[in-house]
Amino acid sequence: MMTRFLAALAACLAGLAPLTAAAQTGPLRIEITEGVIEPLPIAIAPFLAEGGAAQALADDITAVVRADLEGSGLFRAISPNAFISPITSFESPVQYADWKAINAQGLVTGAVSVSGDRITAKFRLFDVFSEAPLGEGLQFAGSGDAWRRLAHKIADQVYARITGEGGYFDSRVVFVAETGPKDARQKRLAVMDYDGANLSYLTDASTLVLAPRISRDGRQVLFTSYDSGFPRINLLDTGTxxxxxxxxxxxxxTFSPRFSPDGGTVLFSLSQGGNTDLYRMPVSGGTPTRLTEAPSIETAPSYSPDGRQIVFESDRSGSQQLYIMPAAGGEARRISFGPGRYGSPVWSPRGDLVAFTKQNQGRFHIGVMRTDGSEERLLTASFLDEGPTWSPNGRVVMFTRETAGAGGAPALYSVDITGRNLKRVPTPGAASDPAWSPLLD
Amino acid sequence: MTRFSLLFVLTAAMVLSACTDRFGGPGAGAAGSAAGSASDPSSPAYFQQSVGDRVLFAVDESTLNAAARATLSAQADWLKANRMFTAVIEGHADEQGTREYNLALGARRASAAQEFLIAQGVAPDRLRILSYGKERPIEVCSTESCYAQNRRAVTVLATGAGA
Known part of the structure; x- marks a missing residue:
């Protein structure tokens, strides 16, 4: 039963597979119509407060687990008001019939305890119709202010066990927070959880900053700064x-800095005499190595996950297009051939896709294509969408959407690579240039 | 079972030193240190208003049209006659483009203006170029009438040795 359910959901997740209706029998109901998936109903029992924990904390953790799973667009949490047999003990046996009766395909139970400043959250996941646990119970512990991370880690486990894909909830996003009118915009680097929580600012508004990237360990941020009066690439330590x-x-x-997968190298663009080419240098400093030599614009590079290739944009053909070349430079092959202009390519962490910005007939799109340029699909359309960044599992893309006119302002949005589940990412004000971290350790 | 430490301990404390934007900050392009009145032919105000401090470009282009060449010729004459000034040429793009491409495009536009001034006899060491991409629009509407004004290269004067 669960096998069939997993297979159906995996097919939905595959995204690039033709969107045909999945086989459905019995209670498993995953319907795909015109690319819209029916979210899977699951029951998330309110986490129990044990051993000194306040119920409010357990409720907060339950709410974050629920928001993560529902926010993915793949799950629908059944209202606890419909529950027939509330969970009163983490250890007591599950009454499967009561959960089948409300058509819960999965059941998540959990408990939270507190000792001093240390929070422990544990959970179990059950396949209701197979009447069996799905994986082992797990617990996570952290300091008091890390409670959201505990919830994200639990949600990642649930997501991964049901979909067979890695999760993406325990992650951070660095971006540019914007204030002020369009002709006097102030920009600051900021970092937050993937869902907008725990925001903090990394720079003040005194210097124009652009297009940050975050290192795999989350400890360093590359960005372009005008602190010298001229754009140049900077490295910021998120601790100090x-x-x-x-x-x-x-x-x-210099601008457009990107980390290599191992974090040791920075790729960037250097403009001299009006000509822009790609270079690389050690993050620790040293002499830049030139990777392209063309009179055209070469910028917006992105390493493949294995670090062996670079996708970038160039207007060497006369308009902005996407190219892939070896990491050491050399002959590049063009991969974008559709109408319009293509920019800001980003290689998927799974290695299979390149996300990009497309500009065509006065509209902007976020799209994905395979690394050989085939199977191009546009996920969004608006006055101005740009700058995609991948979720840690390569299933979701976050980007900047800017509205038109004198009062226009940018905001962050995310969309599934199937084109579903387009939604705004909450930020306190205008925001642009998101860069999504890998899953945290 | 799994223990982890919180890697991301970020404080909101700002340790970055405040930096002065040498180029006038938002809307840079006006000669911020304009001394003297526009009626004084050797004043930055005169340069800005009577000579013309900016040239405009077509969409995704860095080619200088006849009007741009005329303005830059007048700028060159003025710079050759007022040798206490150096200049930074700022290249800009309209909002219809990706951010980093527009930075490169702005550099191309600024360079085109710089090369023209040098060809007209302005000493290369008096000129530097800078790109703001689409970050510093002077007009805020989202139609071609505004975009045309934003696709520009602005010659911003400074005094002192070595631009």
Whole structure:
């Protein structure tokens, strides 16, 4: 039963597979019509407060687990008001019939305890119609202010066990927080949880900053800063908030910095005499190595997950298009051939897709294509969508959407790579240039 | 079972030193240190208003049209006659483009203006270029009338040795 259910959900998740209706028998109800999936009903029992924990904390953790799973667009949490047999003990046997009766395909139970400043949250996941646990119970512990991370880790486990894919909830997003009118915009680097919680600012508004990227361990941020008066790439330590310029050749501008997968190398664009090419250098400093030599614009590079190739944009053909070349430079092959212009390519962490910005006939789109350029699919359309960044599991893309006109402002949005579940990512004000971290340790 | 420490301990404390935006901050492009009145032919105000401090470009282009070449020729004459000034040429793009491409495009536009001024006899060491991409629009509507004003290269004067 669960096998069939998993297979059906996996087919939905595959995204690139033709969207045909999944086989349905019995109580398993995953319907796909015109690319819209019916979310899977699951029961998330309110987590129990044990051993000194306040019920409010357990309720908060339950709410975050629920928001994560529902926010993925793949699950619908059944209202606890419909529950027939409330969970009163973490250890007591599950009355499967009571959960079948409300058509819960899965059941999540959990409990939270507190000792000093240490919170422990444990959970179990059950396949209701197979009447069996799905994986073992797990517990996570952390300091008091890390309670949201405990919830995200539980939700990641549930997501991963049911979909067979990695999760993406315990992750961070670095972005540019914007204030002020369009012709006097102020920009600051900020970082937050993937869902907008726990926001903090990394720079003040005194210097224009653009397009940050976050390292795999979350401890470093690369970005473009005008602190010298000219754009140049900087590296910021998220622990100390200290910043240093990586490159500063007089008469040149550097921007578009990207980490290599191992975090040791930075790819970037260097503009000299109006010509922009790609370079790389050690993050620790050193001499830049030139990777492209063309009179055209080469920018917005992104390493493949194995670090062996680079996808980038160039207008060497006369308009912005996407190219892939070896990591050491050399011959590049064009992969974008549709109408319009293509920019800001980002290689999926799974390695199979490139997300990009497409500009065509006055509209902007976020899209994905395979790394050979085939199977291009546009996920969004608006006045101005740009700058995709991948979720840790390669299933969701976050990007900037800017509205038109004098009062126009940017905001962060995310969309599933199937094109479903488009939604705004909550930020306190205008926001742009998101960069999604890998799953945290 | 699994224990983890909180890696992301971020404080909101700002340790970055405040930096002065040498180029006038938002809407940079006006000669911020304009001394003297526009009636004084050697004043930055005169340069800005009577000579013309900016040239405009077509969509996704960095080619100088006849009007741009005329303005830059007048700028070159003025710079050759007022040698206490150096200049930073700021390249800009309209909002219809991706952020980093527009940075590169702005650099291309600024460079086109710089090359023209050098060809007209302005000493190369008096000129630097800078790109703001689409970050500093002067017009805020989302139609071609505004975009045309934002696709620009602005010659911003400064005094002192070495631009």
């Amino acid at each position: 908030l200290r910043t240093r310029a990586l490159e500063n050749q007089p008469g040149s501008m």
